Amino acid sequence: xxxxxxxxxxxxxxxxxxxxxxxxxxxxxxxxxxxxxxxxxxxxxxxxxxxxxxxxxxxxxxxxxxxxxxxxxxxxxxxxxxxxxxxxxxxxxxxxxxxxxxxxxxxxxxxxxxxxxxxxxxxxxxxxxxxxxxxxxxxxxxxxxxxxxxxxxxxxxxxxxxxxxxxxxxxxxxxxxxxxxxxxxxxxxxxxxxxxxxxxxxxxxxxxxxxxxxxxxxxxxx
Numbered sequence: 001x002x003x004x005x006x007x008x009x010x011x012x013x014x015x016x017x018x019x020x021x022x023x024x025x026x027x028x029x030x031x032x033x034x035x036x037x038x039x040x041x042x043x044x045x046x047x048x049x050x051x052x053x054x055x056x057x058x059x060x061x062x063x064x065x066x067x068x069x070x071x072x073x074x075x076x077x078x079x080x081x082x083x084x085x086x087x088x089x090x091x092x093x094x095x096x097x098x099x100x101x102x103x104x105x106x107x108x109x110x111x112x113x114x115x116x117x118x119x120x121x122x123x124x125x126x127x128x129x130x131x132x133x134x135x136x137x138x139x140x141x142x143x144x145x146x147x148x149x150x151x152x153x154x155x156x157x158x159x160x161x162x163x164x165x166x167x168x169x170x171x172x173x174x175x176x177x178x179x180x181x182x183x184x185x186x187x188x189x190x191x192x193x194x195x196x197x198x199x200x201x202x203x204x205x206x207x208x209x210x211x212x213x214x215x216x217x218x219x220x221x222x
Contacts, residue, residue, distance in 0.1 A: 009050040011038065012019055014058075019050070020048055022061040031057060088167070090120045102139075106146050113151040113170045123164040136164040144168070151163045
């Protein structure tokens with residue numbers, strides 16, 4: 001469907017004398033009087049919507065305006081949700097971070113990963129700390145190891161100015177074992193009657209064999 005701005009004229013709001021009309025199926029109708037286009041819209045149960053007011057003459061289209069606005073709002077909602085899902089969160093660590101703060105910040109990173117976000121983990125250096133980048137890299141490696149069950153580093157740690165950065169991206173969840181087993185059971189073919197018959201035949205002699213521990217019959221007294 002043609003992209004239409006949110007603010008546009010519909011039906012009686014269109015005051016020009018002539019328009020270039022596009023039909024409900026996207027066909028080019030041509031330049032006609034606006035009054036005739038309104039009659040066509042009523043007969044088709046559609047709306048006359050101005051989609052290109054700057055053209056000469058303006059371009060209008062026959063469509064279900066209520067349905068169009070609903071679909072447009074749904075698309076905008078999905079786009080906002082997708083944009084939030086692709087947002088990159090940021091968590092900053094210090095080189096001399098203590099154990100409690102490390103666990104707290106790592107917990108925040110875990111929560112963001114669980115929500116499907118990428119996370120930029122930053123080590124901030126102060127003064128002479130910058131001469132020991134291995135200290136920051138050690139912390140980033142520790143973060144990656146702590147969150148290995150849910151996220152993976154997108155690239156190796158890299159220095160940018162006074163900071164060292166690493167992007168963590170959510171790990172793709174594996175298919176649960178139970179679901180894989182269920183799929184295997186559904187895919188396994190059932191044994192045919194011809195294949196089952198020999199198995200039953202092989203079992204019958206074993207069932208008819210005399211028991212080895214059965215007591216011998218006592219002789220009849222003379």
